[in-house]
Amino acid sequence: MGKVIVVTSGKGGVGKTTTSAAMATGLALRGHKTVVIDFDVGLRNLDLVMGCERRVVFDFINVINGDAKLNQALIKDKRIDKLYVFPTSQTRDKDALKRDGVDKVMDELREEFDYIVCDSPAGIEHGALTALYHADHAVIVTNPEISSVRDSDRIIGMLASKSRRAERNEAPVAEHLLLTRYSPDRVARGEMLSIDDVKEILSVRILGIIPESETVLRASNTGTPVILDPTSPAGRAYEDAVARFLGEQRELRFAMPERRSFLRAWFGRAS
């Protein structure tokens, strides 16, 4: 039976789609059959970030409405075996996410896949609630910034009360905090919330810290999930996060300001 992971945040623009793409790719690279679903009906961009926007024929809403079968809508990733993308509609909106339709699709997906990554829209309304409803795990994407942290707190509260597990009084959704766009230098200067600040406010275990990186923009522009970029520190951080999710111990790299090597400092002064 597949496990459902919702990637959510409350706040918009913090890195949910980037994270969904990177984590789904990471899980598939580790040999798990994975599908990543776009729940942001009407404002879809998962297909852009995954680089398959020119191959979308049928989408999530078509399948919910019975206009197409699941395997007609699923897009197999060209680079990685075991990775599939389930895009959503651009012309409809979130009201098209009917509860029974989504339930049926999720049940079918659990049969076929090891991991089902749900890329949630921002907010706390129907779209976001539908995305988190079936979750077994939640990756809460947070920027080290006060409004993002507050919104993450809100969405964690909703996971605890509005998920199917909460409704049925089952074991709660497992919470994993992913701190994105982290800049250790800015934290050292006191401009940005630190990891400890965020942990203190949210009381959730940290899954990973993704450093601020220009490579993320390049990744989404080229439709290549950032975890596939060998030069990207963000990509390496996502790799660590996937490893920790699968139970491995990894040290938190990218959490401390970069130590300028002695030689570099010396040459820097000399020139």
Next chain:
Amino acid sequence: MAVNRVEGGIFTVMVIGIGDPHDPALGETVAEQVRRNPDFFANAPVVLDLAETLSCTSVADFVALKTVLRRQRLVPVGVQNASAAQLRAALAVDLAPFPSVGGRRVAARNEAKANGSGVATRLVTRPVRSGMQIYARGGDLVVVAPVSAGAELLADGNIHVYGPLRGRAIAGARGDGDARIFAQRMEAELLAIAGRYLVSEAMPPEHLKRPAQAALVEDRLQILPGFEFDPGRE
């Protein structure tokens, strides 16, 4: 298979003293009270105290009363201090006789005090997140977890937070001015006791971010540092 069982339960119920059941202003009087605290009064059970009225001896009287109260989303469940004739009519419309306390209208607070430890304390052990509201009706609220900014704790009795209190805490919600708020780390956005409130900005900073309690002192809400007994203070 589901099992039916019969057990005793102890509850706190609001009492409405009836003077003239046909007074057209009755609806408005009740409505005004409800408007002040709509969430607390929503679908609340009420007992009708008939000590001060000779009316309400017919089913029609009670039907009229029930209609007025239901319109305010109050649910009449019984009567108190009823004469034999009043009780007969009350039973005919499924209102049960409740024991009288002193024969006069009794506030919810006094009834709770008379019951002593019979009122249940609500215990919360998971973090109270932003946007969550917890209301301990008829008793105290104890939270053994952090309370986030943007969360709301309400209790008819006291509120105790064994952790950081960063949200709003409203104690003595139905008017008990003796209620207090205790926090292991007082960082609340707003504190209120029996209608008197204090916002974060107005709290003396030297008492914040450490153990503190809030209480009404001469009708003003004050923050008292720590939990230690100070023999000099009394």
